Amino acid sequence: MLIDLVVYDGVDEMDVVGPLEVFRSAATAGAEVTARLVTRVPQPIVTGAFGLGFEPDAVYQAGADVLLVPGGGWLARSDPGAWGEYRRGAWPALLRGAHEAGAGILAGVCTGTMLLAHAGVIGPRPATTHHGAWPDLEATGVQLVRERVVDDGDLVTCGGVSSGIDLALWLLEREVSFALAELVAERMEYSRVRPWKALRT
Numbered sequence: 001m002l003i004d005l006v007v008y009d010g011v012d013e014m015d016v017v018g019p020l021e022v023f024r025s026a027a028t029a030g031a032e033v034t035a036r037l038v039t040r041v042p043q044p045i046v047t048g049a050f051g052l053g054f055e056p057d058a059v060y061q062a063g064a065d066v067l068l069v070p071g072g073g074w075l076a077r078s079d080p081g082a083w084g085e086y087r088r089g090a091w092p093a094l095l096r097g098a099h100e101a102g103a104g105i106l107a108g109v110c111t112g113t114m115l116l117a118h119a120g121v122i123g124p125r126p127a128t129t130h131h132g133a134w135p136d137l138e139a140t141g142v143q144l145v146r147e148r149v150v151d152d153g154d155l156v157t158c159g160g161v162s163s164g165i166d167l168a169l170w171l172l173e174r175e176v177s178f179a180l181a182e183l184v185a186e187r188m189e190y191s192r193v194r195p196w197k198a199l200r201t
Helices: 013-028 082-088 090-100 112-118 131-139 163-175 178-187
Strands: 002-006 034-039 066-069 105-109 149-151 155-158
Touching: 002 013, 013 034, 013 105, 013 163, 013 178, 066 090, 066 112, 066 163, 082 090, 082 112, 090 105, 090 112, 105 112, 105 163, 112 131, 112 155, 149 163, 155 163, 163 178
Parallel strands: 002 034, 002 066, 066 105, 105 155
Antiparallel strands: 149 155
16 A cells, blocks of 8 residues: 655655654554655655654655545645645646546545545545634534544545544555554554444445
């Protein structure tokens, strides 16, 4: 399973590093899971919201099984961050293209869900984001679910910052195995939360 985690200047470090550790820990345990940090254009270093530098693994190309979009800076309306990326429009256009091309699973961590919403890939479906951005998400027409993780099949979203770990552990359980997710959670000494799931008819 190939998982691409979107990174851009101003991204919240925990939104990225939490899920990244989950997925790479699974790979260390022997799972066929590859997690990469991807930028929109070539960029040697990405600087997070709190100054941490990321060295990306690749430039984004369609084709990953999971495309995970973290947030950061939305509530502060920061230019470096998800708000700035929304205003510039380049990442939302790529996300829309990925959706139209039949991307596997789209995942939004924290206000990364706002980028997915403004890309037009959520519509009226159930989703969540950081509690501070609930009104913004609802204003896009999304069915806001005030839960830590929301699973709607090929769209999985979660609340703020640390809930990205819950989302990543849930994807491991759902796509690989319960035992693997439990193993990784135990190694991280993390008490995880399973998601709210849409009821399908």
